[in-house]
Amino acid sequence: NEWLTTHNEWYEGVGHFTPSTNNGLEATNNVIKKENTLRERLPLSRFKVLAFEIVEKWSKSYERSLKQYSDKQTISLELWTSGYQWVKLNKSILSFSTECDNLVQYYIPAGDGTKITNVDIDVMKKMKWYSFDQYKNKAFNIWCVTLPTDKLKWLDGVCNCPAFFKKFMCKHVVGLSIRLNYCKPPPAAKNIPIGEKRRRGRPTKSKKALLVQ
Numbered sequence: 215n216e217w218l219t220t221h222n223e224w225y226e227g228v229g230h231f232t233p234s235t236n237n238g239l240e241a242t243n244n245v246i247k248k249e250n251t252l253r254e255r256l257p258l259s260r261f262k263v264l265a266f267e268i269v270e271k272w273s274k275s276y277e278r279s280l281k282q283y284s285d286k287q288t289i290s291l292e293l294w295t296s297g298y299q300w301v302k303l304n305k306s307i308l309s310f311s312t313e314c315d316n317l318v319q320y321y322i323p324a325g326d327g328t329k330i331t332n333v334d335i336d337v338m339k340k341m342k343w344y345s346f347d348q349y350k351n352k353a354f355n356i357w358c359v360t361l362p363t364d365k366l367k368w369l370d371g372v373c374n375c376p377a378f379f380k381k382f383m384c385k386h387v388v389g390l391s392i393r394l395n396y397c398k399p400p401p402a403a404k405n406i407p408i409g410e411k412r413r414r415g416r417p418t419k420s421k422k423a424l425l426v427q
């Protein structure tokens with residue numbers, strides 16, 4: 215307990231924008247296996263030559279813009295859909311100005327919760343827990359979304375939910391931006407019944423014709 219009271223920075227939220235997983239690295243590793251070594255083990259000398267070839271090939275494909283760095287978030291239809299559905303839950307939100315003039319913080323109830331009070335926020339901010347259950351309930355029942363006041367920059371918004379730590383984007387940032395009229399979801403995001411998740415793959419083009427009953 216002594217350790218916990220003096221070290222309250224251990225949780226994931228402390229290192230914002232540090233990778234939470236090594237998925238990015240593993241993706242690169244996969245390409246190396248697929249395109250180059252073909253899953254064979256190479257002798258070290260051959261690997262060294264190959265490594266230089268790979269680096270050269272990749273850097274040239276960026277140069278010829280065959281590959282591109284993306285510096286902007288892209289929102290998948292799946293995320294637009296869950297963001298839109300989050301909006302429909304019409305949860306209560308509390309907003310606070312920050313030390314930074316161009317950022318606003320929004321506190322939103324997580325999970326099934328729909329209401330939020332200043333007391334809940336104070337409890338969460340104190341980060342004082344007496345049991346793991348209490349920690350689980352109190353620390354994960356409020357998410358904090360920070361959005362720029364400049365509506366054109368809503369993609370720079372951040373959230374402290376686990377999904378955001380993994381993908382740097384989540385339904386809360388998307389949903390809140392929709393609610394604030396900072397962005398509009400594509401029409402296809404609205405054609406899934408509330409509570410249902412979009413399946414992977416291309417969305418159906420049109421609804422089936424109604425059968426005459």
Ligand SMILES: [Zn+2]
Nearest residue numbers: 373375384386
């Ligand atoms: Zn979130």
